[in-house]
Amino acid sequence: MARALVNVPKTAKRGEIVDVKALISHPMETGYRPGPNGRLLARDIIDRFACTYNGTEVFAIDLHPAMSANPYLAFSVVATESGTLTMTWSGDKGFRQSETVAIEVA
């Protein structure tokens, strides 16, 4: 499993805008680079990231080969209710990983 770092405040006030940061280790191999034998290395990228908040998608992004390795994404969501944020990265070679974090909204 890829190493991921997700950062969300543990608590927030209702209606507050909170920052979400998600970093994951991934080579993001573009598919355009030749390997040691001169042949192109197969493309191996994360092509989609999505964040759901208690099951509802609140943020999503399509990624393309120009993204650097170990992509870092930062975005904000409105804290509406206590629950969980689930981050899912998916891509080539069947890559799929999810991380869940809890947030308490008072």
Next chain:
Amino acid sequence: MRASLVVAVLALAGLLGPPGRAADGRRSDAEAMSPALRAMQQDDAANPGMLSVLDGEALWSAKAGGAGRSCADCHGDATVSMKGVAARHPAWDAGRGSAVDLAGRIALCRTERQDAAPLPPESPDRLALTTYVAHQSRGMPIAPPDDSGLRETRARGRTLFTTRIGQLNLSCATCHDDLAGRRLGGTPIPQGHPVGYPLYRLEWQATGSLQRRLRNCMTGVRAEPYPFDAPELVALEAYLMERAAGLAMETPAVRP
């Protein structure tokens, strides 16, 4: 008035922590970076070097090799036992009669104490363990040990640092002592202090060792770089750490 007095007293007592900048003008190369890059280094949720730290933390307590022991089995809690260790490496290994750097020391524990397959230079596991161990010294001042064997090693490193090499016929000192603060093309020439290694370099898109950096500088002047783990590279590391004595460790740093 009162607040500034408190700050002055704290600074005098050294309580504000070791500096990224010394009174004699030596400074961490982080100081010349853009605010965005510095923010990336300082935020553990954004610093990609933290991925290696987390990998290293997992490896620290994983049993390995014929001995079936983990680093933790012998060294306990790394946040206690490994504090300050990176700040005093390379260290003198009396048994071997040579200097060893932190990655070399870890590689030795791996083969000799764990009886496990060697960790090749720049392999992800060796980098992760080294980054994790060095991270325990973050914020601590570089404190090279005083050892007669090391003094010789550092003198050799200093000679290497000041000797012209490569087709461009430049020494490390030409750039990092004489021309630091100037520009090489678009790139600022830093003083070249090894405060943040292993570090995450955006150009590499990966975490890399100080030796990798030194080899880059050698190929940069079209010199044949020494192979990884060569005594010459360890000697350069030892000299660089002495040259940076007192500056704060930053591992894992982020560099452009």
